[in-house]
Amino acid sequence: MPESAYQDIRKLHLFSNMADEHFQSLMRGAYVQNFPPQIELITEGEPSDFLHVVLSGSIDLFSQWNGRDTSMATVRPVSTFILAATINNAPYLMSARTLEKSRIVLVPSQDVRAIFDIDGNFARSIVTELAQCYRAVVKTQKDLKLRTSLERLANYLLRQQRRAGGGTVFDLEFEKRRLASVLGMTPENLSRAFKGLQPYGVTVSGTRITIGDQADLEKFAKPSPLIDDFST
Amino acid sequence: MPESAYQDIRKLHLFSNMADEHFQSLMRGAYVQNFPPQIELITEGEPSDFLHVVLSGSIDLFSQWNGRDTSMATVRPVSTFILAATINNAPYLMSARTLEKSRIVLVPSQDVRAIFDIDGNFARSIVTELAQCYRAVVKTQKDLKLRTSLERLANYLLRQQRRAGGGTVFDLEFEKRRLASVLGMTPENLSRAFKGLQPYGVTVSGTRITIGDQADLEKFAKPSPLIDDFST
DNA sequence: GCGAGCTCTTGACAAATATCAAGCAAAATG
DNA sequence: CATTTTGCTTGATATTTGTCAAGAGCTCGC
Numbered sequence: 001m002p003e004s005a006y007q008d009i010r011k012l013h014l015f016s017n018m019a020d021e022h023f024q025s026l027m028r029g030a031y032v033q034n035f036p037p038q039i040e041l042i043t044e045g046e047p048s049d050f051l052h053v054v055l056s057g058s059i060d061l062f063s064q065w066n067g068r069d070t071s072m073a074t075v076r077p078v079s080t081f082i083l084a085a086t087i088n089n090a091p092y093l094m095s096a097r098t099l100e101k102s103r104i105v106l107v108p109s110q111d112v113r114a115i116f117d118i119d120g121n122f123a124r125s126i127v128t129e130l131a132q133c134y135r136a137v138v139k140t141q142k143d144l145k146l147r148t149s150l151e152r153l154a155n156y157l158l159r160q161q162r163r164a165g166g167g168t169v170f171d172l173e174f175e176k177r178r179l180a181s182v183l184g185m186t187p188e189n190l191s192r193a194f195k196g197l198q199p200y201g202v203t204v205s206g207t208r209i210t211i212g213d214q215a216d217l218e219k220f221a222k223p224s225p226l227i228d229d230f231s232t
Numbered sequence: 233m234p235e236s237a238y239q240d241i242r243k244l245h246l247f248s249n250m251a252d253e254h255f256q257s258l259m260r261g262a263y264v265q266n267f268p269p270q271i272e273l274i275t276e277g278e279p280s281d282f283l284h285v286v287l288s289g290s291i292d293l294f295s296q297w298n299g300r301d302t303s304m305a306t307v308r309p310v311s312t313f314i315l316a317a318t319i320n321n322a323p324y325l326m327s328a329r330t331l332e333k334s335r336i337v338l339v340p341s342q343d344v345r346a347i348f349d350i351d352g353n354f355a356r357s358i359v360t361e362l363a364q365c366y367r368a369v370v371k372t373q374k375d376l377k378l379r380t381s382l383e384r385l386a387n388y389l390l391r392q393q394r395r396a397g398g399g400t401v402f403d404l405e406f407e408k409r410r411l412a413s414v415l416g417m418t419p420e421n422l423s424r425a426f427k428g429l430q431p432y433g434v435t436v437s438g439t440r441i442t443i444g445d446q447a448d449l450e451k452f453a454k455p456s457p458l459i460d461d462f463s464t
Numbered sequence: 465g466c467g468a469g470c471t472c473t474t475g476a477c478a479a480a481t482a483t484c485a486a487g488c489a490a491a492a493t494g
Numbered sequence: 495c496a497t498t499t500t501g502c503t504t505g506a507t508a509t510t511t512g513t514c515a516a517g518a519g520c521t522c523g524c
Contacts, residue, residue, distance in 0.1 A: 044458055045457075063377075063378065063458075064378075065374065065454070065456060065458075066378070066379075068378050070374070070377040072374070072377075084363040084366045085367075087359055088360065088363045088364065088367070091458070091464065093367055093371065093374070094370065116356070116359070120352040123352060123355045123359060124349070124355055126359055127358055127362060128319065128320065130316075130363055130366060131320045133366055134316045135316050135322065135325055137366065137370055138325045140373060141304065141369060141372060141373055142304070144373070144376055145295075145304075145376070146295065146297040146298070146300050146302055148511095175471075176471080184377050185511075186511075186512060188472090188511090188513080189512070191472065191474075192474090195473095206519095222297070225277075226276055226277055226325055227297065380480075407501075407502095409501065417481075418482060419501085419503090420503080421481060422502095423503050424481090424504090438502095
């Protein structure tokens with residue numbers, strides 16, 4: 001594995017506080033790979049053999065049941081995914097596929113569990129990471145249960161706007177079909193939802209969004225830090 | 233705090249592996265209280281001052297936004313709640329209220345964080361607990377996004393049946409109004425959903441459920457361990 | 465530069481779900 | 495024991511959301 005990748009991984013909260021010796025040990029068994037777009041990296045139900053770390057690109061976590069499927073979350077660099085399954089040595093609950101060309105580190109799960117048992121700092125880092133992941137899912141669930149699809153879209157736009165720097169004009173981060181799935185609706189409905197936000201000053205042109213009247217949209221969306229603020 | 237309560241708490245996975253000294257230290261700052269039904273123990277948005285442990289009774293975790301509210305989960309003895317907020321020293325994401333007369337232990341959050349920093353075993357236990365909570369929420373989210381309300385009810389009944397011992401006849405664990413909220417629907421719709429399951433052999437009389445044709449209901453519900461098995 | 469294959473949009477329609485209002489039944493209360 | 499309250503159910507209706515089919519607009523590769 002190239003030295004350069006070491007640095008990026010070491011910088012992750014998850015790995016930044018552990019003993020150097022243990023980090024080296026983890027990395028010895030790990031390997032980096034480049035994947036093309038649309039490759040299914042893991043499949044739900046399978047045993048969790050590797051902890052994954054995204055160095056570049058992006059990953060779609062999704063799930064299927066009875067012929068239906070839904071996007072659960074997007075993983076962006078630099079962060080890990082499927083940490084909970086690795087820790088619990090339990091089967092993956094979600095599948096993962098590359099959205100674009102992606103560079104991924106694969107760390108054998110049993111190595112993670114072994115180091116986790118002997119390195120207190122590493123264990124603490126894992127706790128913090130897991131607690132954050134947990135809180136993120138809780139927020140998503142509140143979003144799903146307490147809001148209509150129009151409200152979910154409005155709040156999503158406000159979040160994405162912030163992530164893009166807060167300007168009036170910004171781009172969607174991925175294709176609308178997937179956005180619809182993330183927000184728990186059909187692509188057709190997403191189209192209509194965008195139209196439904198026009199009265200609040202939202203203009204759409206391809207992937208480009210314009211927030212015409214910030215105050216008006218926020219008055220409708222009623223964003224809450226307890227749902228929309230992913231940093232806390 | 234009475235000695236008898238110690239034993240119950242000590243038996244929890246979360247506390248069973250830590251050093252006795254640290255456990256004593258945690259308990260010194262903790263106190264036990266009895267609450268009547270329908271008391272709001274914590275409110276979302278407030279700082280997480282205490283880790284809560286339910287010794288008896290049951291707790292409803294719920295959330296509100298824009299005048300609406302929804303039940304997120306039920307906590308039964310003996311287990312903790314609001315662990316993630318305690319660990320991250322972040323505001324509560326959910327409110328909690330007693331459903332019935334309940335006995336609760338309150339452990340100061342800063343004590344938990346302090347012991348967590350010096351006791352590796354405790355830290356590991358917390359990781360396991362958190363990972364389980366995380367996976368539980370992911371399963372709930374899959375249930376919400378991939379299934380219709382009728383399918384959610386059918387699978388809920390199968391889960392509840394199992395929890396109640398697996399017999400053909402069993403009781404609902406709480407009132408229907410709350411069940412509706414847990415399943416993400418209105419009480420009126422829950423009534424209709426029960427009727428919708430009659431063709432599959434489900435009979436309802438008050439809180440008493442009878443599964444007339446197990447195979448038929450399962451064929452419709454299509455339960456999956458990756459959604460409905462809360463042990464993994 | 466042009467067609468093939470996409471995604472996205474739109475309209476018409478169907479299904480699912482929510483809302484409102486009323487009535488019923490069981491449980492709590494005096 | 496009667497009365498009130500509360501939760502549950504039901505029907506009628508409205509709203510939301512999904513489905514199907516068709517067409518518009520893009521992108522990509524040849």
